[in-house]
Amino acid sequence: MFEVEIYISLKKTVADPQGLTVKHAIESLGYQGINDLRMGKLVRLQLNLKDKKYAENKVNEMCKKLLVNPIIEEYSFQIKEI
Amino acid sequence: MFEVEIYISLKKTVADPQGLTVKHAIESLGYQGINDLRMGKLVRLQLNLKDKKYAENKVNEMCKKLLVNPIIEEYSFQIKEI
Amino acid sequence: MKFGVIVFPGSNCDQDCFYVVKDVLQQPVEYVWHKETHLNNFDCLIIPGGFSYGDYLRTGAIARFAPIMKEVINFANRGRFVIGICNGFQILLEAGLLPGAMLRNVGLHFICKHVYLKVRNDKTSFTNQCYKNQILNIPIAHNEGNYYIDESGLSELHNNNQIIFQYCDRDGLINKYANPNGALDNIAGIINRAGNVLGMMPHPERSSESELGSTDGLLIFKSILETFNKR
Amino acid sequence: MKKEVYRSLGLSDSEYKHILELLGRKPSPTELAMFSVEWSEHCGYPRSRGYLKLLPKKGKYKTLIGEDAGGIIVDDLAIIFKMESHNHPSQVEPKQGAATGVGGIIRDIFTSGARPIACLDSLRFGMPDNPQNRYIIKGVIDGIQHYGNCVGVPTVGGEVYFDENYAGNCLVNAMCIGVCSKDKIARARAQGIGNSIMYVGSTTGRDGIGGCSVLASAEFKEGEEKRPTVQIGDPFMEKCLIEATLEALETGYIIGIKDMGAAGLTCSTSEMAFAGGVGIDVELEKVPRREPNMEPWEVMMSESQERMLVCIKAGKEKEIEKIFTKWDLNAAVIGKVTDNGIVRIRDKGKIVCEVPSKDLADAPLYNMPYKKPKYLEKLEKLNYKAIKIPKDYNQILLELLSSPTICNKAYVYEQYDHMVQANTVVMPGSDAAVLRIKGTKKAISATTDCNSRYCFLNPKLGAQIAIAEAARNLVCSGADPAAITDCLNFGNPEKPDRYWHFKNCIEGIIKACKSFNIPVVSGNVSFYNESPKGAIYPTPGIGMIGIIKDINKHCTQGFKNKDNAVILLGKTLDELGASEYLKVIHKKTAGGVPRLNLDLEKRVQKTVLELIEKGLVNSAHDCSEGGLAIAIVESCISNKECLLGAEISLYSRIRPDALLFGESQSRIVISCDVKNIEKIRKIARKTEIPLEIIGKVSNNSFKVSINSKIVINLSKEVINNAWRDSLTKNLTKGD
Ligand SMILES: Nc1ncnc2c1ncn2[C@@H]1O[C@H](COP(=O)(O)OP(=O)(O)O)[C@@H](O)[C@H]1O
Numbered sequence A, B: 001m002f003e004v005e006i007y008i009s010l011k012k013t014v015a016d017p018q019g020l021t022v023k024h025a026i027e028s029l030g031y032q033g034i035n036d037l038r039m040g041k042l043v044r045l046q047l048n049l050k051d052k053k054y055a056e057n058k059v060n061e062m063c064k065k066l067l068v069n070p071i072i073e074e075y076s077f078q079i080k081e082i
Numbered sequence C: 001m002k003f004g005v006i007v008f009p010g011s012n013c014d015q016d017c018f019y020v021v022k023d024v025l026q027q028p029v030e031y032v033w034h035k036e037t038h039l040n041n042f043d044c045l046i047i048p049g050g051f052s053y054g055d056y057l058r059t060g061a062i063a064r065f066a067p068i069m070k071e072v073i074n075f076a077n078r079g080r081f082v083i084g085i086c087n088g089f090q091i092l093l094e095a096g097l098l099p100g101a102m103l104r105n106v107g108l109h110f111i112c113k114h115v116y117l118k119v120r121n122d123k124t125s126f127t128n129q130c131y132k133n134q135i136l137n138i139p140i141a142h143n144e145g146n147y148y149i150d151e152s153g154l155s156e157l158h159n160n161n162q163i164i165f166q167y168c169d170r171d172g173l174i175n176k177y178a179n180p181n182g183a184l185d186n187i188a189g190i191i192n193r194a195g196n197v198l199g200m201m202p203h204p205e206r207s208s209e210s211e212l213g214s215t216d217g218l219l220i221f222k223s224i225l226e227t228f229n230k231r
Numbered sequence D: 001m002k003k004e005v006y007r008s009l010g011l012s013d014s015e016y017k018h019i020l021e022l023l024g025r026k027p028s029p030t031e032l033a034m035f036s037v038e039w040s041e042h043c044g045y046p047r048s049r050g051y052l053k054l055l056p057k058k059g060k061y062k063t064l065i066g067e068d069a070g071g072i073i074v075d076d077l078a079i080i081f082k083m084e085s086h087n088h089p090s091q092v093e094p095k096q097g098a099a100t101g102v103g104g105i106i107r108d109i110f111t112s113g114a115r116p117i118a119c120l121d122s123l124r125f126g127m128p129d130n131p132q133n134r135y136i137i138k139g140v141i142d143g144i145q146h147y148g149n150c151v152g153v154p155t156v157g158g159e160v161y162f163d164e165n166y167a168g169n170c171l172v173n174a175m176c177i178g179v180c181s182k183d184k185i186a187r188a189r190a191q192g193i194g195n196s197i198m199y200v201g202s203t204t205g206r207d208g209i210g211g212c213s214v215l216a217s218a219e220f221k222e223g224e225e226k227r228p229t230v231q232i233g234d235p236f237m238e239k240c241l242i243e244a245t246l247e248a249l250e251t252g253y254i255i256g257i258k259d260m261g262a263a264g265l266t267c268s269t270s271e272m273a274f275a276g277g278v279g280i281d282v283e284l285e286k287v288p289r290r291e292p293n294m295e296p297w298e299v300m301m302s303e304s305q306e307r308m309l310v311c312i313k314a315g316k317e318k319e320i321e322k323i324f325t326k327w328d329l330n331a332a333v334i335g336k337v338t339d340n341g342i343v344r345i346r347d348k349g350k351i352v353c354e355v356p357s358k359d360l361a362d363a364p365l366y367n368m369p370y371k372k373p374k375y376l377e378k379l380e381k382l383n384y385k386a387i388k389i390p391k392d393y394n395q396i397l398l399e400l401l402s403s404p405t406i407c408n409k410a411y412v413y414e415q416y417d418h419m420v421q422a423n424t425v426v427m428p429g430s431d432a433a434v435l436r437i438k439g440t441k442k443a444i445s446a447t448t449d450c451n452s453r454y455c456f457l458n459p460k461l462g463a464q465i466a467i468a469e470a471a472r473n474l475v476c477s478g479a480d481p482a483a484i485t486d487c488l489n490f491g492n493p494e495k496p497d498r499y500w501h502f503k504n505c506i507e508g509i510i511k512a513c514k515s516f517n518i519p520v521v522s523g524n525v526s527f528y529n530e531s532p533k534g535a536i537y538p539t540p541g542i543g544m545i546g547i548i549k550d551i552n553k554h555c556t557q558g559f560k561n562k563d564n565a566v567i568l569l570g571k572t573l574d575e576l577g578a579s580e581y582l583k584v585i586h587k588k589t590a591g592g593v594p595r596l597n598l599d600l601e602k603r604v605q606k607t608v609l610e611l612i613e614k615g616l617v618n619s620a621h622d623c624s625e626g627g628l629a630i631a632i633v634e635s636c637i638s639n640k641e642c643l644l645g646a647e648i649s650l651y652s653r654i655r656p657d658a659l660l661f662g663e664s665q666s667r668i669v670i671s672c673d674v675k676n677i678e679k680i681r682k683i684a685r686k687t688e689i690p691l692e693i694i695g696k697v698s699n700n701s702f703k704v705s706i707n708s709k710i711v712i713n714l715s716k717e718v719i720n721n722a723w724r725d726s727l728t729k730n731l732t733k734g735d
C-alpha cells in the first residue's frame, strides 16, 4: 500500500492571478518578504499496490491522462509505502 | 530565503465531494486499488527571511489568519532554505 | 437536419439548447446520454454548457472520458458538425478536438453578463449568416473562459482564420477593456482546421429569442442549417 | 439519564420530564437525540408556531400550504416557492455555509415535484470596510455562485444590506421558486401500509452532529473531536438528484418524498410518518454510509447533504432504483410503512428507537413573554430641527450613491448565472426579476425585500412596509402581487424584547397581507441571531412573487428615451426618520418610520399596473432607500450602455433633504412619452392618487431644482461612477 501526494501547479509561463491575489491579501495583513506565490492543487490518494516502481508508473499515467493538463500545468509527486 | 510549500486539505471528518468524483473518474479509466482520494490546495511561496524558526512562525500565522479555515480544513507545510 | 445534444451529468444548458433547436430553429433534436456508445444519424452535435462532473478536477477534464466521447471524436473526424458551448468548448479542448486550454478568469470570479463579439471569419459553416466584423450581442456565464494557447499555436490560429469570435466593445473595438476574462487576443470562439468543429464560450442559445433581449445567437444555428441545406 | 446530557442537547428539565411521560420509560440515546432536534426551534418551531398559525393562508390564487414548501396554482401550473436561512453556518464558514443553504432550499422545491426555475438571495452583512466582514461577504457570494451556478438554477435577484449590527451574525436567506403541472405535485408523507421507504442521494457521514457529541462522551467513548457543524455542499450531486427525482416522480410510483435537511433521517422519517398518519420501520444498517463504525444516533442525526427519503409503491422499488443509479446516485430500500404510527429504528436487529411519530413531530408549544424594549422610546423621538440642513447636495447625493447599501450590486449578481434555463426576461438590476413560463404568455416576477432598520424602530410598521415594498417592486415590473414566503430572522426568543419584535413583525405581516389579499404560503424562522454585541435588527425577510398576464407587457426601472416625461405618483411627506440618508450622512439610526397608508399604497400600485398593462409607460421604479433623488438617478443610469440624465423641478415646502432623500412610502417614478401624459393623468384621477410631472429625461446631466433653485447638477458620468463600481472597490480593498 502506498500513500501518494501529487502536486499540480500552473506552468511558470502561465500567469497565476489567484496566486497574486493571495500574495496581496497576505501582504495586506502586514507580512513582508513574500517573493513569489503560486497556487496549485494537491491530490492525496492511497494506492493498494505492491510494487513501488509499478505504482509510480501508474501515478504518472493518471497524471498524464487525467489529473494534469500539460498545456498549462506541471506536476510532481511523492510516494511513500505505508 | 526560504521556499515554503503549504498543503491544505479538508479535515478527514468533512466530506470531500470533489475527491470522490475524481476518484470515480480515475477508476472508470480502469485504475484499481485507489482506497481514498482527497483534493486539496497547494500554496508555494518564497519567504525572504533569515531565521527558520521565525519563518515557520510566520507561515503558521498566515495559515491560521488567512489561508485555512480551521472549521473544515487542516494544513501542514514544508520549509526549505534556498 | 437532425441535431443531438449530449448530456453529461452536470450539464445544465442541455435543455436550453434542445429548446432552441426544436422550438426556435424548428429542427428535429434528441438528447444523447453520456454513457451511450453509438450515435444515431445526427448531422450536428451540440456539447452544451454546464458543469459536467461538477468541473471538479478541471473544466471538461472528466467529461472528456465519457463513453460517448469516442463517438463524438469519430463523428468530428468524419467532418460532421460539432459545436461546443461554454463547458462544451472546454470539453472539446480537453478532448483535443480544438487546440489550447482554458484558465480561470483573470478576475477570479464567475462572470455572467451580455458581451459583444466580433465575427472575425464569416466564411465558416457556423457564421455564414453573419457578415464580417459584425458585432453580436451574446451573453457569457463562466468561471474558466480565459483562453490560453502557446505562441506558435496562436499564430497558427491566426494564419488559418480559425479565430471566429473575439470579445469587443459596443463599437467593435477589441481591447483589454472589452476582454471579460483575460482570454488571449480576446478569443471567444475558435474552429478546428477542417472547419467543422466550433468551440465558443458565449451562449448563443440564450440569445436566440427577442424576449430574452437578443437574437444574435440564432445566427449561429441558422448558419449551420444553411450550410447543411446547401450541401 | 444525567442532566448534563439532555441539557447540552438543548432539552430543558421539563421537556425531559415530558419525554419520560410520553414514553413511559427512559429514552434510548438515539431517541433522546431525536427528540432534541425534533423539538428544537429548527424543526418543531415550539416558540414561533403559535404565531405562524395566524398568518393568512388565502389570497387571490388557490394556495398549496402545509408541505415543506408552499405555493399557488395559476391556470394549470403550480408555482412552489420558499425562503430559508443559513445564517449561522455562513458566519463560521461563509462559502460552504451559503452554498449548503442554497442546496437545501433547492431540494425543498424539487422534492415537491417542481423543477427549480430561479433562486434569489437576501443578504445582510457588517460594513465592507472591515476585513473580517469582507471575508464573510466574499465567501458567502462565492458559495452562492458556486452552488447555484453549478446546479443550473439561475439566481435572478435578491438584496444586500450592510449594517454594523450584522457584523457578528450575517444573514443568508436563500429563496427558490419551482414550477410544475398542478397534478404533479409531490407530497412529503409516507402512506400505504407495506410500501417501501427508500434512501436516495449522497452517503451518510458524521456531518453536523457536533451538538450531539455529548452522547458519545456520556454513553460511549470519551474525548472525540467535536465535529464541525458545517457541511460541504456538492452541487454536482444535487444537479443529478434534481434530474433523477423529477424523472422518478414522472413514473407515478412515488407516494411521498422529503428532503433530509436539518436532522436528516430523524426529521424525514418522523415527519413523513406523522404527515401520512402511519408508522415507519427502518433498518439502519441499510443506510449507505461514508464512514465506518457509526453509532445509530449518529446515523439518525447526520446532516450530510444531498440526500432524500422516498416512499415508494411496493413492488416498484427496482424501477425507481434504476433511475437513480442511472444518474450514479445511491438508492437503497431502508424500511417500510407500517400501520402503528410508530417510528421504529433497528440497528443490526436491535431496536434503538420506538416512538410514536406524533410525539416526535408534534413539538410542544410555548407562550413566550414579550416586552417593548426601553431604548426604543428614546430612538423614536428625533428632533428634526437639530439635524443640520446640508448646503451641498451634489456631495450628499454622491456619498449616498456610493454607500454600500445603495450602490450598484452588479458585483454580486454578475457572479451568479442569472440566465441559465433561458427564462430570465428581466435580469437583476431592476426592481424585480421577470421569468417567462415557456409555453404560456404568462411570466413570474419575484423579489425579496425588508428594511430591517424600519423593523428595529417600529417592527409592526416595518414588516408592513417590507410587504408593501415587495409588492411595489413587482408592480413596477408589471406583475400582480400574488403570494409571499417569509424568512423571519430574530435574536434570542427567550429574551422578551427580542420576542416583542418577533410578535410585532408577525402582526405587521398579517395586517399587510390581509390588506393586499396575499397569502403567506411558506417560510422559515431563524432565532438566536446574536453576537456578543447583541441581537441583529429584527429582519423579517419577505420573498414575493407576482404574475404577469402577458410577458410582452412587462416593464423595467431604467429610463428609455430622452425627452420622456418624468412623473411621480404618490406623495412626498415631510419625513426623514429611519432613512438611509440619516444613517449615512448624519450617522443616526432614529426617528419615526415612514408612514404607510395601505389604501393609498394599493391605489398607487393598481394605477401603475394598469399603466404598464396599457403600454403607457416606458419605465417604473419605486422610491426606497435614498428616496426620490436616488430613485431618479437609478432610472438614469440603469443601462450602462446608454446613460441618461434628467431635468427635475420640484416645488414644495418640506425640507429639501426630506424632499430629496426622505423615504416616504407609496411613491413610484415613471417615465412616458409626452403624448401619453393626459391618458395617465386621467387614470390617476380615477384612482385618486397624487400625480406630479416633475421633469423630463435628458441626454446630459442630472439636474434638480427645488422651488426654481438648482440644488443638484452633476454629469451623468459622475453619478454613474459614484454608483457603479463602489461595491467592487470596497470589496477588493487589500487584494
Ligand atoms: N444578493 C443579490 N443577489 C442577486 N441580485 C441582487 C442581490 N442584491 C441585489 N440584487 C439585485 O440588484 C437590484 C437592486 O437591488 P435593490 O437595490 O435591493 O432593489 P430594490 O431597492 O428595488 O429592492 C435588484 O435587481 C436586485 O435583484
Ligand SMILES: [Mg+2]
Residues within 6 Å of the ligand: D431, D473, D621, D622, D624
Ligand atoms: Mg425597488
